[in-house]
Amino acid sequence: MFSLSSYRQDWLGNIKGDLLAGLVVALALIPEAIAFSLIAGVDPKVGLYASFSIAVITAIAGGRPGMISAATAATAVLMVTLVKDHGLQYLLAATVLAGLLQIGMGLLKLGFVMRYVSKSVMTGFVNALAILIFMAQLPELDPARVTMLTYVLVAAGLAIIYLFPRLTTTVPSPLVTIIVLTALTLFFGWDVRTVGDLGALPDSLPVFLIPQIPLNLETLTIILPYAIAVAIVGLLESLMTQTIVDDLTDTKSDRNQECIGQGLANTATGFIGGMAGCAMIGQSIINVKSGGRGRLSCFTAGVVLLFMVVVLGDLVGRIPMPALVAIMIMVSIGTFSWSSIKALKTHPRSSSIVMLATVATVVYTHNLAIGVLVGVLLSGIFFAGKIAQLFRVTSTLSADGRERVYTVEGQMFYGSVEDFMAAFDFRESLERVTIDVSGAHIWDISSVQALDMAVLKFRREGAEVSITGMNAASETIVDKLALHDKPGAMDKLMAH
Amino acid sequence: MTNKILALVDGSAYSHSVCHYTAWIAGRLSASVDLLHVLGRREGSAGGDLSGALKLGARSALLAELAAQDAQNARLAQAKGRAILEDAAAIIEADGAGPVTHRLRQGDLLQTVSELEPEIRAIVIGKRGEASGFASDHLGSNLERIVRSSKVPVFVASRLFKPVTKVLVAFDASASTGKAIARMVDSAVFRNMAVTLMHAGEETAAMRTRMEEAELALRAVGLKTSAEFAPGEPEAALNARIAEEGFDLLVMGAYGHSRIRSLIIGSTTTAMIRAVKIPMVLYR
Numbered sequence: 124m125f126s127l128s129s130y131r132q133d134w135l136g137n138i139k140g141d142l143l144a145g146l147v148v149a150l151a152l153i154p155e156a157i158a159f160s161l162i163a164g165v166d167p168k169v170g171l172y173a174s175f176s177i178a179v180i181t182a183i184a185g186g187r188p189g190m191i192s193a194a195t196a197a198t199a200v201l202m203v204t205l206v207k208d209h210g211l212q213y214l215l216a217a218t219v220l221a222g223l224l225q226i227g228m229g230l231l232k233l234g235f236v237m238r239y240v241s242k243s244v245m246t247g248f249v250n251a252l253a254i255l256i257f258m259a260q261l262p263e264l265d266p267a268r269v270t271m272l273t274y275v276l277v278a279a280g281l282a283i284i285y286l287f288p289r290l291t292t293t294v295p296s297p298l299v300t301i302i303v304l305t306a307l308t309l310f311f312g313w314d315v316r317t318v319g320d321l322g323a324l325p326d327s328l329p330v331f332l333i334p335q336i337p338l339n340l341e342t343l344t345i346i347l348p349y350a351i352a353v354a355i356v357g358l359l360e361s362l363m364t365q366t367i368v369d370d371l372t373d374t375k376s377d378r379n380q381e382c383i384g385q386g387l388a389n390t391a392t393g394f395i396g397g398m399a400g401c402a403m404i405g406q407s408i409i410n411v412k413s414g415g416r417g418r419l420s421c422f423t424a425g426v427v428l429l430f431m432v433v434v435l436g437d438l439v440g441r442i443p444m445p446a447l448v449a450i451m452i453m454v455s456i457g458t459f460s461w462s463s464i465k466a467l468k469t470h471p472r473s474s475s476i477v478m479l480a481t482v483a484t485v486v487y488t489h490n491l492a493i494g495v496l497v498g499v500l501l502s503g504i505f506f507a508g509k510i511a512q513l514f515r516v517t518s519t520l521s522a523d524g525r526e527r528v529y530t531v532e533g534q535m536f537y538g539s540v541e542d543f544m545a546a547f548d549f550r551e552s553l554e555r556v557t558i559d560v561s562g563a564h565i566w567d568i569s570s571v572q573a574l575d576m577a578v579l580k581f582r583r584e585g586a587e588v589s590i591t592g593m594n595a596a597s598e599t600i601v602d603k604l605a606l607h608d609k610p611g612a613m614d615k616l617m618a619h
Numbered sequence: 620m621t622n623k624i625l626a627l628v629d630g631s632a633y634s635h636s637v638c639h640y641t642a643w644i645a646g647r648l649s650a651s652v653d654l655l656h657v658l659g660r661r662e663g664s665a666g667g668d669l670s671g672a673l674k675l676g677a678r679s680a681l682l683a684e685l686a687a688q689d690a691q692n693a694r695l696a697q698a699k700g701r702a703i704l705e706d707a708a709a710i711i712e713a714d715g716a717g718p719v720t721h722r723l724r725q726g727d728l729l730q731t732v733s734e735l736e737p738e739i740r741a742i743v744i745g746k747r748g749e750a751s752g753f754a755s756d757h758l759g760s761n762l763e764r765i766v767r768s769s770k771v772p773v774f775v776a777s778r779l780f781k782p783v784t785k786v787l788v789a790f791d792a793s794a795s796t797g798k799a800i801a802r803m804v805d806s807a808v809f810r811n812m813a814v815t816l817m818h819a820g821e822e823t824a825a826m827r828t829r830m831e832e833a834e835l836a837l838r839a840v841g842l843k844t845s846a847e848f849a850p851g852e853p854e855a856a857l858n859a860r861i862a863e864e865g866f867d868l869l870v871m872g873a874y875g876h877s878r879i880r881s882l883i884i885g886s887t888t889t890a891m892i893r894a895v896k897i898p899m900v901l902y903r
Contacts, residue, residue: 129729148671287670294669295672298671373685405673408673408677408678409671409673412668412677412681413668454673456673457674457677461675462676
């Protein structure tokens with residue numbers, strides 16, 4: 124429920140903390156936005172404009188105060204081939220379309236779909252994301268392209284990032300890394316690649332522009348697959364980050380509102396020449412850690428980012444790539460769920476397989492959407508497999524050996540049909556067969572057909588067949604438990 | 620319909636009078652009392668670490684740290700909340716009303732109240748909250764939210780308790796005023812009181828008829844009534860009459876206009892609550 128005063132509270136409830144945290148996040152966003160632009164193969168300004176606009180718009184329209192959204196690696200990796208094959212304008216159009224799709228998903232209230240994405244799939248997602256971010260740094264570490272000095276600088280950068288907080292936690296250590304490495308490079312005139320070598324940086328405020336693409340069906344068929352993937356991956360990462368921020372701050376937030384906020388942000392971003400983005404796990408954690416809780420922090424991050432880039436554009440261009448690489452390695456390490464490696468030993472094997480399959484698929488396809496799809500499918504199959512074990516058929520033969528009663532208990536569905544059929548001995552010569560299903564739940568048509576088939580087979584062998592307890596069992600073949608129609612249906616379900 | 624009065628207490632200067640008024644209303648309605656204290660949202664407990672560096676396991680470390688901080692604060696707030704509720708229950712029982720149940724909840728006040736709403740027939744809340752200090756222009760941040768969202772009448776307690784005998788109704792043509800009159804006719808709270816209907820504005824024939832109808836309905840259940848017109852600025856006019864006549868309670872319809880309108884030109888209701896020094900009953 125929307126309430127004006129709680130919205131105001133979201134903005135003004137924690138001004139000092141939000142402003143400080145926003146500043147820290149802005150400083151961390153600049154290198155990331157540049158790095159993600161490079162991943163997608165566009166000029167740094169595309170990612171920087173995007174980060175500004177996405178941060179500001181999600182701050183206003185998003186569902187989760189205290190969460191940071193901007194240009195991200197997850198969406199950038201999806202658009203690599205689009206940029207390579209068709210160019211920047213198509214990327215902008217795909218961004219707009221992805222935004223519109225996200226708004227649609229939010230309006231259709233599809234946020235609930237997230238519940239089918241299991242914990243293992245989420246862990247796989249973040250691990251895959253971390254690996255993708257790390258892999259994207261490899262070209263900058265390719266011995267054929269860079270000198271020994273690069274490795275030294277990256278190592279120095281990492282050392283500053285991780286050791287400087289021991290001296291003081293009042294200054295963002297990634298910023299110190301950038302300043303120190305840039306100063307050293309300029310002072311000694313070292314020959315290393317800089318951000319300026321990689322493309323244009325913003326020299327002005329962003330302006331409204333319409334992507335220059337032919338408006339026809341062919342264009343749509345080009346951009347639609349990318350837009351769908353971006354929309355889904357963007358929402359997945361956003362909703363996942365939302366859960367993380369919910370947990371960290373122990374507050375609830377509106378998923379569908381977040382979908383709409385992300386959609387609005389992407390739609391608008393496409394029109395000012397920015398690439399698609401979503402919520403960022405690492406940055407959101409940094410934000411919460413720095414004391415950010417409200418909408419103001421994400422807004423501040425966006426505005427400060429744009430201000431610094433436009434004003435300090437020349438200096439930003441001189442940042443040596445090794446500094447950026449070091450920061451991205453930190454982001455990658457921070458994103459990776461290290462506890463999931465330890466948990467491989469203790470978790471059920473099926474969970475570990477889901478996680479690893481998600482990671483493997485993403486790393487192979489560079490598409491987080493496909494990875495999540497594989498993970499969700501596998502979780503579903505494993506779950507069905509586990510439920511199918513909750514099934515048992517026992518039987519008793521009458522004293523005279525002419526009649527047998529089969530008692531079916533547990534879950535009957537497509538996953539247990541095979542066990543069901545295997546439990547009957549059709550070759551036994553009987554006069555009467557009773558199948559008691561009063562202790563079973565019939566979930567779908569597969570199991571109804573299996574029951575029919577069993578009856579038919581017994582009849583063929585000359586037995587007289589009766590089924591008892593069908594009413595109790597078949598009450599569950601409904602798509603949805605309409606409890607108000609059938610009072611007590613839930614109790615019956617829980618009873619066996 | 621359940622016969623329960625919900626009293627919201629927060630340990631502020633108003634909580635005493637909230638308890639007394641609740642006891643008074645509950646006594647007249649022979650209703651039971653539900654006392655509620657909501658421990659608010661916890662804001663910005665972490666902070667200070669501006670390093671912006673993400674180490675291994677950053678998320679779980681941060682979660683553990685925040686949870687530990689919150690746990691400590693929550694224990695304190697809980698102890699304080701229990702004490703507030705027990706004091707409040709003691710006051711109400713000493714006034715001879717009851718039975719009193721109390722609940723201590725975490726989270727958002729509004730959400731908690733809307734969950735309880737089906738079981739209650741009125742809400743009693745202090746005019747200002749614990750954090751509002753002494754700037755008399757500032758209302759408690761929760762008051763407007765409660766009044767706007769509530770389907771039951773909201774009793775806004777003033778700072779000091781005074782038994783109610785003379786009631787002033789701020790009368791206008793709105794639907795919520797109509798509802799207020801209807802509720803007054805039904806409610807045992809207003810039995811045997813003197814009710815004055817006052818329209819802040821010029822006298823018109825249509826308004827005169829409406830007021831006469833309302834008076835007739837109120838008199839039918841044995842209330843003493845009178846009606847008057849007070850031209851001029853509503854707050855000033857009502858306040859002047861309250862001072863002259865010594866009314867103990869103001870009844871009015873609340874928030875007849877949309878949020879958008881209130882945002883731009885301000886709300887009459889909010890202005891009234893701010894200006895009036897006696898308790899009020901607001902009907903939506």
